[in-house]
Amino acid sequence: MSDAAVERFRDLLRYPTFSHAGAADVAEAFAGFHAALERHFPLVHETLEREVVAGRSLLYRWRGTGDGPAAVLMAHQDVVAVDDPDRWSHPPFEALLVGEGEERAVWARGALDDKAALGAILEAVESRLAAGFTPAADVYLVFGHDEEAGGTGAEAIVALLGERGVRPWLVIDEGGAVMDGLLPGLGPTAVVGVTEKGAMNVELVVEQSGGHAAIPLPGGSTAVLARAILRLENQPEAPHLIEPTIGLLAALGARMGGVRGWLLRHARTFRGPLARTLAGSSPQLAAMTRTTRAVTQLRGSSSMNVVPERASATLNVRILPGATVASAVADIERVIDDPDVRVRVIEGWDPAPVSPADGPAWEAISASIGDAFPEAAVAPYVMLQASDSRHFAAISEHVYRFLPFDLRQEELQSIHGIDERIRVSTYHRAIAFFEALVARL
Structure with missing residues (x-):
């Protein structure tokens, strides 16, 4: 594959398409980015119908030869903030x-989140157009502009497609990747998200008498709040396995011998012990077994010598499929068990429905993974983060989350962090995956 694709990708990365509140020069960045897309992918922009939705989100329609259900290929244009560019090895x-x-x-x-997927999709479509290919049914390209800030662009596109009667047979967005060594001795595994956790932000508020710090009263607002936080920390939800995680373990067990492989292949039978084992193995695996609660913000007095009358904390909660916002709030209230602590939901949404790990959509994705990553097995999993794809549950029962990247641990950790990067070979394989997938549409 020529390095011309890499040069086009590098150009797309030079536009700081932020979506967080207060970001400067956003209009100019997105305008430049959209112009770069037109410049680098001329056949896409000559052949596909393009709409701008919700100000900056992009919706492309590639008309197929028939009138069957459409497919949707997704990525997002926006990137997260860079807090301190001086800490990066390269600007x-x-x-x-x-x-x-x-x-x-x-x-x-x-580079990883999420312009590599966006660039790879467009490279694949441009290549297939150059070869004279037309899909059997419509294909939509959906590029939201604010996934990192809530996904209002993708939500608006889903509403628009729903009004037009579009019911996709396949939706694919960012999500799992090809990971090596998920378990000791295990080869590469492509994990495809068949669902994703719900999320909510909750405020814990305590209002008590305050006053001068020189004369503190017992049981003040900060003490009550601290006790509530410690109760949540010390009483996490009991671990349990849901069906997608059982499917993941069974797929891993199919490649392993011995007692361990047998246990994983029979994960449904031994779901209790396996859930406890996973929960004690690592924070990542533990998060697959329960709804998680993380304290992200604390607020008290604005002065160092004043005991606050009002103390508050923000919890970021990631809700395991099978639970809901309402049930997660009830569990928080049960654990805190203190009428002086008020629990208020700031925002939240329920987990995404579980898409099937079989059928035409799953098989198309699995076969395309096999073409691009022949050494990798394919397994379902629960995506722990939120994505724009959750909005598509309103119009499709086949929504999947997969980034066609073979990632090392340090590369995975650079997402939303310092020194984000993607190997050129990984980007080439991502293009190959989407070329294979498009050929099946």
């Missing part, structure tokens, strides 16, 4: 190409 928006051979990589904010 986050210069998209420098660094290294040799397999270590050759593009360093930039958005």
